[in-house]
Amino acid sequence: MEGVLIFIGDELVSGLVANTNVLVATRELFSHGFQIKEIITLPDDLSLIKEYLRKLLRKYSFLVLSGGLGPTDDDLTNQAVAEALGFNLIENTEVAQAIAFSKEYVSSHEIARKMSLLPEGAVPLADDLTMAGYFIDLKEKLLFVLPGVPSQFEHLLTQKVIPLLSQRFRPEVLEYSQVLRFFDLNETDLNLFLKDQVFDPKELKIGYYPLLPEVKLVLRSRDKGLLTEVVSKLKKRFGPSLVSEEDVSLVEVTGRLLISQGKKLAVAESCTGGMLSSLLTSVAGSSNYFERGFVTYSPESKVELLGVKKEHIERFGVVSYQVALDMAEGLKNRVKVDYAIGITGYAGPGGGATENPVGTVYIGLAYQQKVKAFKFWFQGLERREIQLISSYTALDMLRRLIVYDEGFLRYRFAVGVEERSL
Known part of the structure; x- marks a missing residue:
């Protein structure tokens, strides 16, 4: 009808x-x-x-x-x-x-x-x-x-x-739908994969909806079995990039994982300016897992509040592996949480250098007795886009660590990684 x-x-x-x-x-x-x-x-x-x-x-x-x-x-x-x-x-x-x-x-x-x-x-x-x-x-x-x-x-x-x-009115044959959310994946990647599967477009309707920095994929069919088959193939092909099968955002998914584990998170932000903390607290019930957040924008605040080593800033610069590692490690030691995230980078449009151009962001993640720092280059993005994708990437690192393990901490825009023991 x-x-x-x-x-x-x-x-x-x-x-x-x-x-x-x-x-x-x-x-x-x-x-x-x-x-x-x-x-x-x-x-x-x-x-x-x-x-x-x-x-x-x-x-x-x-x-x-x-x-x-x-x-x-x-x-x-x-x-x-x-x-x-x-x-x-x-x-x-x-x-x-x-x-x-x-x-x-x-x-x-x-x-x-x-x-x-x-x-x-x-x-x-x-x-x-x-x-x-x-x-x-x-x-x-x-x-x-x-x-x-x-x-x-x-x-x-x-x-x-x-x-x-x-x-x-008598409803027509029911149409089933499945909404999937992905991160660190282009909609073109999904499109090429699904095209190769040669599904009949009359049997399966596909919609691609970029929700920067996530991608929403909507599948609709009158054949529930076909939907199950397609989702299974997508999970097998894109595994760690699949955030949700229920149209739930990465932010909420990460929160649910922390609650299920009974774990706590703290964050220290520089170039993201509090955006990560804002995303975390936008979800009802976030007080169950988000312990606190720091915006340590200046070099002095990183040293005073997080214990970042002054010599690391002087030798390697405030945007570096060493500072990201120090931020995450210092936060975890001071706050006594299960996970700690530290972010430092150049969101632009000014700043940056030959080795670390605008769009370079280092994200440190401290957990158990280890801290890892990844270097990302988010090329060609505006300031707010860099802040947003950096915040989401930090959360996705935590999501993947919990769901899979550290072996799945691999990203399109990552250009390097360093780690140290706590």
Whole structure:
């Protein structure tokens, strides 16, 4: 059964707000056998919304609209729906009463009453009537109008819209999907490998989505066995580069591994300026494994806080194997954690030298009774990209060490490695 998604709002068209609802909608509807043929984003323009509604209602069995249901002047969806269908706007007394008793609208009750003006035939979807959203049964077609707030949109879509669609229309054959995430791998590497496998494109749909510095691979098929076969081949070919089979980021995967081991991590950053610490703490529950982080940007801070040897800085430079080793070793000894990471490098655009040009980054990893430092050259990247890929690489080194062993600490951009005993 085919439908269309329509997302309404100037903020979406201008890019001021990311449209996360489209990801939820496509994933859920496809997984339940409902095909989405068009995804349309429209500004808060009454005539334009009406034009598209009339046209799309002739083409599809169901429409799902999102956004424009609030009480402000730019919320025009209800009016557009009513005029497109030739219906009147009528106050829904139950919705009006719920709004009147809502604490959220104590000081703006008169303005909020606008949300109770719904097109004729509109049936509210939410049990809590202060939450916008309704559907209209047009006999051969269903029209769903949902709020743009992501949590409310997902709740109504999964709990109300999909059950109603399933009652009315017979879903097509279910399509299974598998989302894999890779690191330290180009999407072209994946593409070449899968092309060599000679899968029938009608049987297996493949999507490549770079999420710097990760690559997301989406596989879809009506044959669950085929998906299992493809994933097995990818694991065999790309093993250590496969971060997740559940569409989970490298940051979260590493955190889960640390929790499962009951281990603690501390980091010392220079060129990444705290980005690694920020990534780690962006995940809920990170206090279970992230002990602390230092931003030791100056040579003096490295010496004072981490115990980096002054003579190593003077002899080898602040961006060197020796300093990265010292940073990781000093941190592990001072903080008494299971793993310690030290990062130093030239993120650019200035700095660098002939031996260590911009993009050179040394990452030290201390564990057990050993500390390793890898030299990377992230050539041709902008400053923030170098900081980001350096932070992810440090986490991936830890992930590979835990899942595999130190023999798998091999990377495309690594140009050397040194180690010492603790």
